[in-house]
Structure formats: structure tokens, C-alpha cells
Amino acid sequence: MKISTLASALLISLGLATASDAxxxxxxxxxxxxxxxxxxxxxxxxxxxxxAEPEDRARAFEGLATDLRRVHGVRRSTLLNHLGILVVEADxxxxxxxxxxxxxxxxxxxxxxxxxxxxxxxxxxxxxxLPVPKPLANSYLPSSPQAIGCWDPQISCSxxxxxxxxxxxQGDVWAHTTDFSYAFSATGAGVHIYLADTGIAWDHxxxxxxxxxxxxxxxxxxxPQEPGTYxxxxxxxxxxxxxxxxxxxxxxxxxxxxxxxxxxKGSCQQSWVIGGLDWIAANAQRPAIVNMxxxxxxxxxxxxxxxxxxxxxxxxxGIAIVNSAGNWNQSASNFAPTxxxxxxxxxxxxxxxxxRWGAHYSQGCHTVGxxxxxxxxxxxxxxxxxxxxxxxxxxxxxxxxxxxMAAPHVTGVAALYLQxxxxxxxxxxxxxxxxxxxxxxxxxxxLGPGTPNRLLFxxx
Numbered sequence: 001m002k003i004s005t006l007a008s009a010l011l012i013s014l015g016l017a018t019a020s021d022a023x024x025x026x027x028x029x030x031x032x033x034x035x036x037x038x039x040x041x042x043x044x045x046x047x048x049x050x051x052a053e054p055e056d057r058a059r060a061f062e063g064l065a066t067d068l069r070r071v072h073g074v075r076r077s078t079l080l081n082h083l084g085i086l087v088v089e090a091d092x093x094x095x096x097x098x099x100x101x102x103x104x105x106x107x108x109x110x111x112x113x114x115x116x117x118x119x120x121x122x123x124x125x126x127x128x129x130l131p132v133p134k135p136l137a138n139s140y141l142p143s144s145p146q147a148i149g150c151w152d153p154q155i156s157c158s159x160x161x162x163x164x165x166x167x168x169x170q171g172d173v174w175a176h177t178t179d180f181s182y183a184f185s186a187t188g189a190g191v192h193i194y195l196a197d198t199g200i201a202w203d204h205x206x207x208x209x210x211x212x213x214x215x216x217x218x219x220x221x222x223x224p225q226e227p228g229t230y231x232x233x234x235x236x237x238x239x240x241x242x243x244x245x246x247x248x249x250x251x252x253x254x255x256x257x258x259x260x261x262x263x264x265k266g267s268c269q270q271s272w273v274i275g276g277l278d279w280i281a282a283n284a285q286r287p288a289i290v291n292m293x294x295x296x297x298x299x300x301x302x303x304x305x306x307x308x309x310x311x312x313x314x315x316x317x318g319i320a321i322v323n324s325a326g327n328w329n330q331s332a333s334n335f336a337p338t339x340x341x342x343x344x345x346x347x348x349x350x351x352x353x354x355x356r357w358g359a360h361y362s363q364g365c366h367t368v369g370x371x372x373x374x375x376x377x378x379x380x381x382x383x384x385x386x387x388x389x390x391x392x393x394x395x396x397x398x399x400x401x402x403x404x405m406a407a408p409h410v411t412g413v414a415a416l417y418l419q420x421x422x423x424x425x426x427x428x429x430x431x432x433x434x435x436x437x438x439x440x441x442x443x444x445x446x447l448g449p450g451t452p453n454r455l456l457f458x459x460x
Contacts, residue, residue: 036110037095038271038305039086041065043312045103050315054281057316058082064103072097078271080278082317083309087271108305115198115266115294121234121391121398134396139205139247145181146247152351160248161351162383162409166456169438173351186460188251188415190422192217192288193243196276197236198266199229200258204237206245206390206397207256215244219258220279222272229258233266234392238400239293241390243408243415248389248397250412250458251419255285268294274309281317287418288319289429291411293404295326295335295373303336314342320426322346322411324403325378329358329371331448338377344414344430348372348384348406349442349455357384357401359446372403374448379430380437382409382456409456416460 041064048057058081065079065086076089087110088098099107121134135158149159151173161173163182171178200207202216209215219229231237236258244254261276262268280290290313296303310321325332325347332338338345348357349372358371372384387405391398414429424432437454444453 033110033112033269033271035089035091036271037088037090037098038106038108038110038274039068039088039098039104040106040108040305040308041084041086042103042105043084054082054317057084068098068101068103072101074098078275080275082281083274083278083312085274085278085305085309087275106304106308108302110269110271111301112267112269113296115235115262115268115404121238121400134391134393134398136395137204137206137247137390137397139208139245141210141246141252144185145183148178148180148182151176151178151180157388160388162242162387162405163248163250165351165354165383166250166409166413166458169457170441172353174353184252184416184458184460186251186416186419188244188254188412188419190287191251191254191415191418192257192285193240193251193254193411193415194257194259194280194284194288194290195236195240195243196259196261196273196280196290196292197239198233198262198264199231199236199260200240200256201231201237201390201392201394202229202258204241204390204394206241206248208246209253215253215255217255217257217285218283219260220276220283221260222275222279223260223263226260226263229260231258231392232264233262235262235266235293235404236260237392238389238398239291239404239408241397242387242405243291243412245390250409251415254412254415262294270306274306277309277313280319281313284317284319286319287422287424289411289414289418290319290321291408292321292337293324293407295324295328295338297328298334298336298339307336307340310337310343311340314426318425320344320414320429322407322414324348324407326373327371327402327404328373330373331375332373332377333375335373338373342426342430344410344426344433345377345379346403346406346410346456347374347378347381347451348403349381350385351383354442354455356381356442356447356451357403359443372406374451376450376452378451380410380433380452380454380456381442382406413456413458413460416458420460
């Protein structure tokens with residue numbers, strides 16, 4: 001079916017909208033990118049199959065893009081040939097002509113969004129308004145079990161309660177019944193974690209390997225004005241530290257890759273995100289997994305292009321995507337990419353009695369930061385509040401709250417599994433995380449309608 005919708009998609013998404021064959025243009029009130037359009041090429045129309053070789057697929061899309069440029073007079077464009085998406089700079093008339101071409105599946109207006117979390121590791125606590133010192137990370141590669149220094153992240157705690165919680169079936173941080181340790185045998189060595197985010201402060205000591213060599217692989221930036229992969233915002237570094245930091249991370253020897261799709265202000269253009277996924281598809285070292293800790297409200301814009309891009313990425317290249325459930329205290333199905341079944345969705349718990357973070361709110365909100373999203377789209381929950389990890393300072397740590405912190409816990413466990421089962425498919429990873437989760441320990445009364453009661457667990 002040809003979908004012809006000019007809607008402003010935002011950040012990263014993945015779910016398939018449907019529309020009539022008639023060219024219908026719906027504009028979003030969000031920040032559109034003037035005269036910038038996303039053109040999804042129809043793989044079926046040009047004879048591609050699911051089993052097509054990546055090189056054959058890329059060549060076929062290159063040939064189609066060349067002909068579309070010629071026929072429709074497109075002068076400025078970028079082809080993302082591994083996902084079959086053409087980013088076109090043109091006027092609306094040209095975009096409408098492209099939408100009517102039978103070889104085009106969808107045309108959508110590009111737009112700008114942002115990450116759904118606090119801006120960075122604060123110097124002032126956003127809850128209390130009090131100064132928050134950033135303690136030295138004092139990073140080291142501990143032996144197993146790693147001792148967790150204290151149970152309460154609200155006080156001067158040197159370690160991460162999240163590691164304590166995911167390594168045991170029973171236990172409550174609030175009741176002091178966790179076991180104060182994180183046991184592991186796998187470390188994620190040989191596994192590649194791709195962080196589609198704001199970048200990584202790759203000189204942070206959390207990302208050092210044995211002998212002091214950085215465990216940071218090649219990366220890319222899709223932010224035109226900021227070509228480097230170094231984090232200038234803080235979000236990506238914190239997320240990477242939870243997934244693979246030496247002290248604060250789950251997979252302590254995995255290699256992290258900075259795929260920068262958001263700028264120094266936390267703004268993320270849809271085409272940048274899709275470009276990042278296309279780059280990973282072309283350059284991924286395997287075994288690999290992608291972490292994305294941001295969301296797109298589907299009620300505000302059409303998310304079809306990003307949803308298609310992520311669906312194609314998983315199906316065509318066999319690399320799993322883990323994504324945060326979102327921080328709006330609503331059903332995760334209202335957001336992208338969490339609406340896509342193949343994406344592994346991580347909800348967030350509070351350290352208080354294993355509750356879903358934000359469960360005390362009676363209803364959803366319309367600003368980020370009021371609680372973890374819920375619902376049947378969520379695969380598993382993981383620690384999300386006051387999680388300590390790497391800060392922008394290469395020697396220091398800080399704590400943040402949000403489902404952005406839950407997702408890398410899940411990504412880290414998936415990396416441990418990939419070390420032991422390097423040929424595992426995205427579906428097998430999703431199934432493993434669901435089947436090994438601890439069931440029934442999250443208070444059900446405020447879990448949210450239709451939400452699975454599963455808490456991330458690892459004994460790898």
C-alpha cells in the first residue's frame with residue numbers, strides 16, 4: 001500500500017501507520033524542518049525479499065533513488081540505502097509528486113524532537129533544590145560478586161542499587177532485604193553495544209578496559225553542526241555507563257559505540273535518528289545490540305517513517321533494539337518506538353518497594369518526567385530512579401531518574417547473553433528477557449492496565 005502522509009515525525013519511532021492511496025497531507029504543530037522530506041522506498045515494488053543480501057538491497061535502493069531523482073527533479077538528497085529511505089530537500093509540490101510514484105511507500109515531513117529525560121547530571125537536585133556533589137567514580141573492574149556499598153541511593157552511596165536489584169529474585173531495597181552484591185560470570189566481552197543517543201564521553205574511566213585501553217569502538221555523528229561523537233549533553237554517557245561501565249555497568253567488558261543522533265541541547269531530528277540506524281546496519285560489528293533511551297508521542301505526529309525504519313532494521317539485519325518505555329505515566333503503546341512488537345521495551349521501577357516509578361500518580365501527564373509508561377507493550381521492568389553512572393566529568397559519577405536508565409540495564413543483560421550465545425536473534429533475546437524475568441514482585445495494584453509483572457533478572 002502506498003502511504004502518502006506529510007506529517008512531522010519526531011525523534012525515533014517504529015510502528016506502521018496505514019492510510020489511503022490518496023495523497024493526504026497532515027501537518028503537525030511541532031517543529032518541522034522546512035522543505036525536508038523523508039521518502040520511504042517500496043522494497044516490494046522493486047522485487048526485494050526479506051532474505052535479500054544487504055549488498056543487493058543497497059544496490060537496488062541506489063538504483064531506484066537515482067531514477068526518482070531524475071524523474072522528479074530532486075537536486076539535494078541523502079540516500080540511506082540500507083533502510084531504503086531517501087531524505088529529500090525539496091518543495092511541497094515535488095514531495096507530492098514523489099508520494100504519487102508507485103515505487104514510493106511513504107512521504108513524510110521531517111521534524112525535530114528531543115530526549116525524554118532530565119537535561120544532564122545536575123549540580124542541583126531537581127527534587128530538593130539542594131546542591132548535589134558529583135562523587136569520584138573511583139572506577140574499577142570488580143570481581144564477582146561486586147559489593148554494593150549501601151542500600152539507599154538518597155544518601156552518600158558509592159555504588160549502584162540497580163545492579164543489586166537485578167541479580168536476585170527476592171529482595172526489597174526499601175526493606176533492606178537485598179543482598180548488597182552483584183554476581184556475574186559473563187562480562188559482555190566481545191559484544192558491541194550501539195548507543196543511539198547524545199554521544200559518549202569516551203575518555204571517562206568507566207569505559208576503560210584491561211590495561212587502560214578504552215572500550216569505545218567506532219561511531220558516527222548525524223548532527224551536521226556537531227560532527228564529533230563526544231557527548232556534550234550528558235545523557236548518552238550516563239546511559240552507556242549503566243549498560244557497560246566498569247563499576248556501574250551490567251556488561252563490564254562490552255564495547256560501546258557512540259552513534260550521535262541528538263545535539264548538545266538534546267534535540268534530535270528524525271532524519272538524524274534514521275541515519276544513525278542506517279549507519280549501524282552498514283557498520284555493525286557482531287554480536288551487536290542497539291540501545292535507544294527516548295520516545296515519540298504518537299498522538300502528536302505521524303511516526304510511520306521511523307517505525308518502518310526500526311522494523312526494517314530488526315528484520316533485515318537481525319540486530320535487537322532495546323528502548324525505554326517513556327516517562328509520561330501512560331500506556332507505552334501511545335509512543336514510538338515502544339508500539340512496535342519487535343522492539344524490546346523497558347519500563348522503570350523505583351527503589352522504594354519495587355514499585356513502578358510514578359505509580360502514585362492517578363493518571364498520565366503531558367510532560368516528561370512524571371513516571372514510567374506501562375501497558376502490554378512493556379516487556380520487562382528495570383531500575384530507573386536515582387541510578388548512579390558516569391557523568392560528563394571523566395573522573396566522576398552522578399545519578400539520574402527515568403526509563404532512560406531502565407533500558408541500558410536491559411541492554412546490559414542482553415549483552416551478557418550475547419557473549420554466551422553470539423548468534424541469538426532479536427526474537428530470541430526478547431524471549432530470553434521475558435522468560436528469565438522475576439514474575440510478581442512489582443506491586444500489582446498500581447502497575448497499570450494490561451502491564452506484565454516482570455522484573456529484569458540476570459544470573460549470567
